[in-house]
Amino acid sequence: MSWELVYQLVKKIPRGRVTSYGELAKRLRIRGGARVVGYAMAGCPNGRGIPWHRVVGAGGRLIIREPYGSLQRKLLESEGVKIDGARIDMRLYALVRPKKKSAVRSRKRARSHARRTAR
Secondary structure (H helix, E strand, O other), X not given: OOOHHHHHHHHOOOOOOEEEHHHHHHHHOOOOHHHHHHHHHHOOOOOOXXXXXXXXXXXXXXXXXXXXXXXXXXXXXXXXXXXXXXXXXXXXXXXXOOOOHHHHHHHHHHHHHHHHHHO
C-alpha cells in the first residue's frame, strides 16, 4: 500500500498546529485507523519535507520514542507549540479542534425534548 495520501495530508498541517494519528485516519477513511497511520508515519521518507513531528497521539500525547521523541519536542517548540510534560493542549494547537461533548449532548437533549413536547 502506498502512504502517499497520508504524506500529502500531513504536508498540509501548518506550522504551530498538530493533528492526531486517529484524526488523519478518520479524514482519509483508512481501515485500521490510527495504528495504520502510525505505520505510515514510521516509514516516513527523509528529505521530502514531510512534517512528521506535527502528528501526535490521541489527546495530544507525545508517543514517539527516543531519539526522535526529543527531536519532535524540539521541532514543535520551535514552531511555538507549548508542551506540558508529554502533552499538547489540543484545544489550542489542533488542526481540527475537538468538539465539546457537553454542547453536543445538550443539543441532543434539546432536540429530544422538542420532539416529546411536540406530540
